[in-house]
Amino acid sequence: MIDLACVTKKFGNLVAVDNITLNIAAGEIFGFIGPNGAGKSTTMKILACLLRPDAGTAEIDGLDVTEDGDAIRQRLGYMPDVLGVYQDLTVEEYLHFFAAAYRLPRKKRRSTIDGVLELTDLTEKKRAMVESLSRGMQQRLGIARVLVHDPKVLLLDEPASGLDPRARIEIRELLAELGRMGKCIMISSHILSELAQLCTSIGIIERGKLMYAGDIESAYRKIGVGKTIAICLEEPDEDINRAFQMLKGHPRIARAEIVGDRIDIELVPDQQGAHFVIELLVGRGIHIASFSPRKPRLEDAFLSLTRGQVQ
Ligand SMILES: Nc1ncnc2c1ncn2[C@@H]1O[C@H](COP(=O)(O)OP(=O)(O)O)[C@@H](O)[C@H]1O
Numbered sequence: 001m002i003d004l005a006c007v008t009k010k011f012g013n014l015v016a017v018d019n020i021t022l023n024i025a026a027g028e029i030f031g032f033i034g035p036n037g038a039g040k041s042t043t044m045k046i047l048a049c050l051l052r053p054d055a056g057t058a059e060i061d062g063l064d065v066t067e068d069g070d071a072i073r074q075r076l077g078y079m080p081d082v083l084g085v086y087q088d089l090t091v092e093e094y095l096h097f098f099a100a101a102y103r104l105p106r107k108k109r110r111s112t113i114d115g116v117l118e119l120t121d122l123t124e125k126k127r128a129m130v131e132s133l134s135r136g137m138q139q140r141l142g143i144a145r146v147l148v149h150d151p152k153v154l155l156l157d158e159p160a161s162g163l164d165p166r167a168r169i170e171i172r173e174l175l176a177e178l179g180r181m182g183k184c185i186m187i188s189s190h191i192l193s194e195l196a197q198l199c200t201s202i203g204i205i206e207r208g209k210l211m212y213a214g215d216i217e218s219a220y221r222k223i224g225v226g227k228t229i230a231i232c233l234e235e236p237d238e239d240i241n242r243a244f245q246m247l248k249g250h251p252r253i254a255r256a257e258i259v260g261d262r263i264d265i266e267l268v269p270d271q272q273g274a275h276f277v278i279e280l281l282v283g284r285g286i287h288i289a290s291f292s293p294r295k296p297r298l299e300d301a302f303l304s305l306t307r308g309q310v311q
């Protein structure tokens with residue numbers, strides 16, 4: 001659905017997007033991750049037909065961005081990183097404006113807009129003024145706006161940025177729902193952990209270069225981040241230091257850390273289980289209250305990849 005082949009974009013001497021090749025299939029939710037200034041927005045603007053690449057080709061659903069802008073706009077919902085808020089409009093009027101801009105037949109507009117309001121959980125706000133909405137609601141309205149013409153492909157530039165945790169969860173649920181509807185979604189973010197649970201694949205970009213693209217599990221494997229486990233003890237006051245000493249020196253444990261009443265460990269990446277940790281502790285008479293394996297943190301994957309440790 002989204003195809004970039006050797007795409008480069010320069011601003012003067014600055015190479016904002018450097019020879020990026022990337023394919024995203026229908027039904028995928030692709031997390032486009034990178035620090036500020038990495039080239040995420042520029043890449044998305046190229047896909048949205050707003051900037052021309054200096055080299056390479058960019059296609060949406062097989063259509064070239066430099067030639068088929070009109071056809072692409074029918075298939076594409078692009079939400080920029082800044083929401084152009086139109087003052088003095090209600091939520092409903094705002095969506096009617098975009099429905100008209102997309103030339104939706106007049107008769108279909110009301111039912112379409114009601115559907116989109118329902119999906120983005122804004123039905124109760126339809127008569128509220130756009131500028132009165134919270135940031136989280138404005139972001140959902142931004143997504144609602146790019147859904148009115150039922151596009152196959154969504155490009156969402158930092159939809160979760162600046163939101164409080166609750167609003168972020170609401171956005172995440174909405175994106176998951178759109179994913180289930182079969183849309184191909186590209187979301188950019190520097191809030192890495194937000195994307196981990198949601199995305200089917202990720203790309204990591206730094207200084208215009210795509211450092212990694214693929215599924216999250218492979219990213220972890222590639223950089224050798226092992227499984228992490230949080231261990232809580234029945235008697236932390238008595239046992240935590242002793243347990244920590246045992247775990248810290250173990251050859252299959254890469255890292256151990258006391259975090260309050262808990263010990264977090266990271267295993268050396270391998271195919272074996274984590275059962276030895278329980279045996280080790282129980283064997284020394286230490287009682288375990290809980291033992292919860294976690295996925296490695298995406299931040300760790302990101303940091304190692306962008307430090308250029310892995311090629
Ligand atoms: N219109 C522009 N003119 C000049 N430089 C730009 C322009 N747009 C972006 N840049 C530069 O290109 C680089 C990538 O920017 P951008 O794509 O916005 O990054 P991101 O979205 O990952 O934060 C940055 O160094 C930015 O300053």
Ligand SMILES: [Mg+2]
Pocket residue numbers: 037040041042081157
């Ligand atoms: Mg940006």
